[in-house]
Amino acid sequence: MHFSYAQRLQQLPPYLFAEIDRLKAEATAKGVDVIDLGVGDPDIPTPSHIVEILKKAAEKPENHRYPSYTGMLRFRKAVADWYERRFNVKLDPEKEILALIGSKEGIAHLPLAFINPGDIALVPSPAYPVYHIGVLFAGGKSYFMPLIEKNDFLPDLEKIPRDIASQAKIMFLNYPNNPTAAVAEEEFFKRVIFFAKKYEIMVCHDAAYTELYYDGHKPLSFLSLKEAKECGIEIHSLSKTFNMTGWRIGFAVGHPKLIAGLGKVKSNIDSGVFQAIQEAGIAALNSKEKIVEKNRQIFKKRRDIMANGLKELGFELTIPKATFYLWVKVPKNYTSMEFCQFLLKKIGIVVTPGIGFGEPGEGFFRMSLTISEEKIYEALARLEKCIKYL
Structure with a gap:
């Protein structure tokens, strides 16, 4: 055949x-x-106490059934508490947080909720390939924003043509950055918010590496800036922070409509995160610094x-x-x-x-x-x- x-x-x-x-x-x-x-x-x-929580949680019969599509409320509350402690960002666990099967899954599925065939997404390059692949699978087109050394590996928003910006639906960002290791400061994120609101573009910030910082330089959450939540969603992962890459657990936070859109895609494609892993995730998020x-x-x-x-x-x-x-x-x-x-x-x-x-x-x-x-x-x-x- x-x-x-x-x-x-x-x-x-x-x-x-x-x-x-x-x-x-x-x-x-x-x-x-x-x-x-x-x-x-x-x-x-992975820290041993997190592994022990998983072992105990895996034995609970209530965790052997289908989990909630959006994630256990206790897990979402742990995310909210962690965001407030780490970034001074207040989140509503009911409407502004969604559990993910790792950040990669959330990034890949987001365009399915907001990109129609032919729509444009603003995608950094060089970058984690999933931003472009997610857009491609949704039938969209990527306009690549070059990350070059002379611009400190930040996209030059002023060089994005007006006709492209006016058609764009999503802008992907990732700081601290893979692969360049660049970081973004408050002033850059302010420019992003102004640009996004001007052209009515949603911003998806991949924040997987915010906790791997050195020399006292604490990276920002995009959502820690005023008005960011009006246009943004931030995707985070426990993978790099707590050495949990194989566990496949992350979360999306941000504007309720953006969270709901991603959640609607996920509820039709997957069946949520195993609750025992969510219990381990709660233990990780509640860990001491x-x-x-x-x-x-x-x-x-x-x-x-x-x-x-x-x-x-x-x-x-x-x-x-x-x-x-x-x-x-x-x-x-x-x-x-x-x-x-x-x-x-x-x-x-x-x-x-x-x-x-x-x-x-x-x-x-x-x-x-x-x-x-x-x-x-x-x-x-x-x-x-x-x-x-x-």
């Missing part, structure tokens, strides 16, 4: 990491000790070792204020894909080519700090040996 993919799958951008994956598998099969700096997945275990601070100290030390080591070897980068990524310039005479292939073939190190996140990412590669200090030192030693070949 002949099976053909739907057009939405045929429209997916090429998977530029396929060759890297092939070379990684090839090297592993040959017995190479591959050091993987490509995946943004914390290697630190020292748990998250311990994570920050670990990643800060790794950041300092790797960033300073790379600079000593002649690589160009800005030491990030947040996230566990380094956004590093590719050596001259290489494309980002060529350099990533070179590192994997020559010294068994996996990094992510900037072009994989969008055309403006060309000229950079991303390193993830989700490996041990021992492995970081080993990676730097290997890089030092191959410098002469660059």
Whole structure:
């Protein structure tokens, strides 16, 4: 029989990491000790008290049935309490909070609620690919906002053509940023709010990395700015904050109509988050700050070792204020894909080519700090040996 993919799958951008994956598998099969700096997945275990709550909650018969589509009210109240403590933002647990099966799911489903075929979304580039993919699956069109170094990796709103802005339905933002590790300050978010209200655009801010900050620089919530809730929705995750990537739990907060729209899509597509995981999520959100601070100290030390080591070897980068990524310039005479292939073939190190996140990412590669200090030192030693070949 002949099976053909739907057009939405045929429209997916090429998977530029396929060759890297092939070379990684090839090297592993040959017995190479591959050091993987490509995946943004914390290697630190979920705190033990959160795991214990899950174990106990999984034994409760009431948690074995279908959960609420919107999330347990106790979970939504825990989110509201956490937002008020962390960002001084007041939220109504009944109308302004929605549980998600991880932030990725919420981001992907949001365009289905608000984008009609042919509608425009403003999407940053380089960026997490799901923003564009969600728009594409909803039949929309992405207008890419370049994130470039001279603008501190913030989109230049003034360069968005007026006719594009007037047609746009959604603007996606993500700060602290993946992959560039850039942060956004209050003044930028004020400009975003003015722009969004002028053109009646909803703003979806992906805030997954707000708790991975260093040197006392606390990132803002978009919703902490006056009038932001009038145009915005913010999507958060427990994945990076509490080392819970595999647990698949996050939440969306913001304007009641935006939350209701996303909730309507979800109620027709999924059946909610397993309540035992929500109980563990409550325990995480109610945790004392020292748990998250311990994570920050670990990643800060790794950041300092790797960033300073790379600079000593002649690589160009800005030491990030947040996230566990380094956004590093590719050596001259290489494309980002060529350099990533070179590192994997020559010294068994996996990094992510900037072009994989969008055309403006060309000229950079991303390193993830989700490996041990021992492995970081080993990676730097290997890089030092191959410098002469660059």
